[in-house]
Amino acid sequence: MRVRYFGRLAEAAGVRSEDVAEVATIGELRALLAGRVAGLGDRAKVRALVDDAFVGEEHRLDGVEEVGFLPPVSGG
């Protein structure tokens, strides 16, 4: 499964994307990566995106090819 990082998370991860071993849920994926990618563990600020839709921690990753982690935005 591919994980993509945006904004400050890409800087924290040191890469824009990487392949990660299969895990069951978004929550597990977050737990797996949070120790290495500073800020990723902050559920209130960093949201997970699957197929261009925000998903919760319980969202199952069966068949999911890509997960994006999006930090707080700043458009305009």
Place this chain on the structure above:
Amino acid sequence: MICAEPIDPAALLARFAEARGDAGAIVSFTGTVREKGGVTALELEHHPTFSAKVIDAIGDDAKARFDLADCLIAHRVGSLAPGEPIVFVAAASAHRRAAFEAVDYVMDRLKTEAPLWKRELRADGAEWIEARAADLADAARWRK
């Protein structure tokens, strides 16, 4: 729309006004990169598919909410120099109030919802920019 190349607000407005000149009222807003001590460039990152979808949805919401004839949003991404246009919004409606409000509404939502990430580059490093409390309060006005 997401623009990787420089935005030309005058050209965008001219085209929009030509297509929607019969609406009655056209209001446009151009946001530029503020001159700020030490900042040499502003970098904007976007999501390859999601950013455009969110921006389009904000435009559609504005059209429905303010009964607009049309709404155009052009948002720049990539590396911008101080003074360069970063965002252009235009709204066309039958009466001026709706067009003024629609542009204000679109900007408030872009600031707080558009999946874009800004970083200021300085000679001595870089700093990520996030929506400020004032931006969030501005956006909350429309949910009342």
